[in-house]
Amino acid sequence: MNTFKKLKQFYWSHKRYFFISIIFLIVTTAITLVYPIVLQKTIDDVIIAGKYDFIPFLILAYLTLMVIKGVATYIQQYTGDMFGIIAMYKLRKRLYEKLQFLPFRFYDNAKTGDIMSRLTADVQGFRHFLSYGFTEVIRFILFVGISMIVMFTYSIRLTIVTLFALPFLMVVVHKFDKKVHPAFRKVRQSFGQLNTKVQENVSGIKTVKSLSKEDFEIERFHDFNLDFRDRNIFNSNIWAKYFPLMEFIGNICIIVLLSYGGLLVINNELNPGELVAFYSLTGYIIMPIMNLGFIINMFSQAKASGERLLEILEEPNEIKEKENPIKHIEIKGEVTFNNVSLKYAGDEKAALNNITFSIPSGSVVGLIGATGSGKTSVTQLIPRFYDVTEGEVLIDGINVKDFDFYTLRSQIGFVLQEPFLFSSTIKANIAYGKPDATMEEIMDAAKRADAHNFIMELPEGYDTLLGERGMGLSGGQRQRISIARAICMNPKILILDDATSAVDMETEFAIQQAMQAVMKDRTTFIIAHRISSIKHADQILVFEEGKIVERGVHDELIKNGGPYERIYNIQYQDQVKILQQAVNK
Numbered sequence: 001m002n003t004f005k006k007l008k009q010f011y012w013s014h015k016r017y018f019f020i021s022i023i024f025l026i027v028t029t030a031i032t033l034v035y036p037i038v039l040q041k042t043i044d045d046v047i048i049a050g051k052y053d054f055i056p057f058l059i060l061a062y063l064t065l066m067v068i069k070g071v072a073t074y075i076q077q078y079t080g081d082m083f084g085i086i087a088m089y090k091l092r093k094r095l096y097e098k099l100q101f102l103p104f105r106f107y108d109n110a111k112t113g114d115i116m117s118r119l120t121a122d123v124q125g126f127r128h129f130l131s132y133g134f135t136e137v138i139r140f141i142l143f144v145g146i147s148m149i150v151m152f153t154y155s156i157r158l159t160i161v162t163l164f165a166l167p168f169l170m171v172v173v174h175k176f177d178k179k180v181h182p183a184f185r186k187v188r189q190s191f192g193q194l195n196t197k198v199q200e201n202v203s204g205i206k207t208v209k210s211l212s213k214e215d216f217e218i219e220r221f222h223d224f225n226l227d228f229r230d231r232n233i234f235n236s237n238i239w240a241k242y243f244p245l246m247e248f249i250g251n252i253c254i255i256v257l258l259s260y261g262g263l264l265v266i267n268n269e270l271n272p273g274e275l276v277a278f279y280s281l282t283g284y285i286i287m288p289i290m291n292l293g294f295i296i297n298m299f300s301q302a303k304a305s306g307e308r309l310l311e312i313l314e315e316p317n318e319i320k321e322k323e324n325p326i327k328h329i330e331i332k333g334e335v336t337f338n339n340v341s342l343k344y345a346g347d348e349k350a351a352l353n354n355i356t357f358s359i360p361s362g363s364v365v366g367l368i369g370a371t372g373s374g375k376t377s378v379t380q381l382i383p384r385f386y387d388v389t390e391g392e393v394l395i396d397g398i399n400v401k402d403f404d405f406y407t408l409r410s411q412i413g414f415v416l417q418e419p420f421l422f423s424s425t426i427k428a429n430i431a432y433g434k435p436d437a438t439m440e441e442i443m444d445a446a447k448r449a450d451a452h453n454f455i456m457e458l459p460e461g462y463d464t465l466l467g468e469r470g471m472g473l474s475g476g477q478r479q480r481i482s483i484a485r486a487i488c489m490n491p492k493i494l495i496l497d498d499a500t501s502a503v504d505m506e507t508e509f510a511i512q513q514a515m516q517a518v519m520k521d522r523t524t525f526i527i528a529h530r531i532s533s534i535k536h537a538d539q540i541l542v543f544e545e546g547k548i549v550e551r552g553v554h555d556e557l558i559k560n561g562g563p564y565e566r567i568y569n570i571q572y573q574d575q576v577k578i579l580q581q582a583v584n585k
């Protein structure tokens with residue numbers, strides 16, 4: 001019940017639909033329970049007593065009851081559905097909002113397919129119980145409770161004898177619940193894994209095909225599909241075992257009722273109509289108890305789903321804005337790292353070790369070093385994608401933790417290593433960080449990123465719709481659009497994380513030329529593997545295993561005898577060799 005209590009905020013605020021549904025449920029249940037009584041009166045007081053004049057009135061009474069029941073059922077179902085649907089809407093909304101604000105750390109390990117299945121199937125499972133499960137529980141209580149009262153008024157002895165099997169039925173139902181709940185949780189988990197598999201496969205289909213791993217992937221999917229099938233079979237097995245047992249116990253009740261009740265009628269201790277009414281009422285008790293399986297099933301699904309939803313809703317967010325943060329100020333862009341260390345959650349080794357540097361506003365800093373040496377990690381600490389483990393990161397002398405997220409992040413333009421484009425128009429992609437940008441601003445940003453010419457060659461120009469993740473464009477084109485997006489925001493700090501790695505040397509040169517003007521008055525971090533990308537930087541930081549091992553400007557560093565000179569020699573000697581080979585041909 002704890003799961004339902006924790007999720008109460010999503011359904012209890014519109015409880016009026018629930019109560020209306022319950023009121024009309026009581027009406028329909030009451031009418032259903034009146035049928036056996038009307039039947040008993042028809043047999044005992046009209047047919048056996050030979051008062052046939054009453055029959056037209058009874059027909060009319062039946063008809064009226066049916067019309068009222070029909071209308072009541074409609075209202076009950078509609079409001080019950082509304083109760084579940086509104087909760088589903090609110091839950092999805094909150095989950096989506098939560099996902100937007102969860103830290104990068106969460107996404108480092110999250111699986112897209114699993115998150116998708118939580119937002120779809122699990123929300124649906126929970127909604128199902130709210131719409132139907134709750135009312136079924138109440139219908140159960142009403143049916144069993146009222147039927148028992150009516151039966152007791154007809155014959156106490158027959159009621160007791162008929163219902164002797166009920167405790168057995170209860171025990172079976174209880175055992176069923178104990179087994180079916182964990183089974184359902186596993187079905188849900190397995191569905192999440194299956195979704196993840198499909199999603200990963202579709203996203204990585206090029207890698208799969210390029211390595212001819214289709215059969216391997218089919219095999220792997222087969223394993224997940226098999227697991228999902230087996231878990232469902234296991235679940236069905238529980239059903240198949242317990243349901244006939246419940247039915248068997250119910251049928252014994254009916255046999256006992258008809259044997260003992262028949263005897264009472266023969267001995268004139270019970271009227272025939274009363275026995276018929278008893279038979280119907282017993283059905284009203286046994287059927288709901290057997291249906292309890294369905295209700296428990298629905299409840300188990302909802303509980304399992306609710307738990308999975310709570311896992312997202314209760315996921316801690318360690319990167320928070322402080323109270324009364326600094327807002328609405330324009331930063332200048334001076335960036336300082338003081339003895340900064342960073343250890344990613346779950347990692348033994350620190351990714352950054354005691355990093356200290358200061359970048360004056362408006363200057364360009366180049367970050368170079370082997371892969372995994374910590375360059376990206378440094379830049380991710382500035383907009384607080386992660387928080388430092390030790391030390392502090394300052395912008396204009398203010399700790400980044402003191403800013404509100406919008407003030408901080410809206411003034412930092414990021415061009416990521418793997419640019420992500422949305423499946424909308426090129427125009428919308430460039431203006432993503434500044435939705436009110438004019439067409440002139442968008443085109444200006446594209447020109448600076450050397451993207452304007454190729455965009456104009458596309459049939460729809462800036463209105464060209466991109467496929468998912470920018471499919472339909474080359475890697476270099478995607479990178480240029482993402483550079484244009486960052487420029488369009490007009491940020492004070494610009495971070496280019498290997499931003500020109502996917503473009504050829506000529507395009508890189510063109511972008512660099514255009515960027516000279518863009519970088520003016522902005523602090524720019526350029527992470528690069530090519531020396532050509534950073535050689536004009538005002539300051540170059542050379543990284544090795546999470547530490548800065550060298551710093552200076554290009555002309556000094558190439559004669560320093562350190563790692564920069566080594567990288568320079570490898571890259572430029574190669575070029576000289578290539579040029580010599582070309583001349584010798």
Ligand SMILES: Nc1ncnc2c1ncn2[C@@H]1O[C@H](COP(=O)(O)OP(=O)(O)OP(=O)(O)O)[C@@H](O)[C@H]1O
Binds near residue numbers: 347372417
């Ligand atoms: N999200 C993360 N969770 C855990 N460890 C991480 C994460 N991101 C990076 N690391 C680790 O931190 C170290 C530094 O990685 P980082 O991405 O900063 O290096 P880099 O110099 O930018 O590499 P590259 O040139 O390949 O982009 C590496 O050992 C890496 O495995």
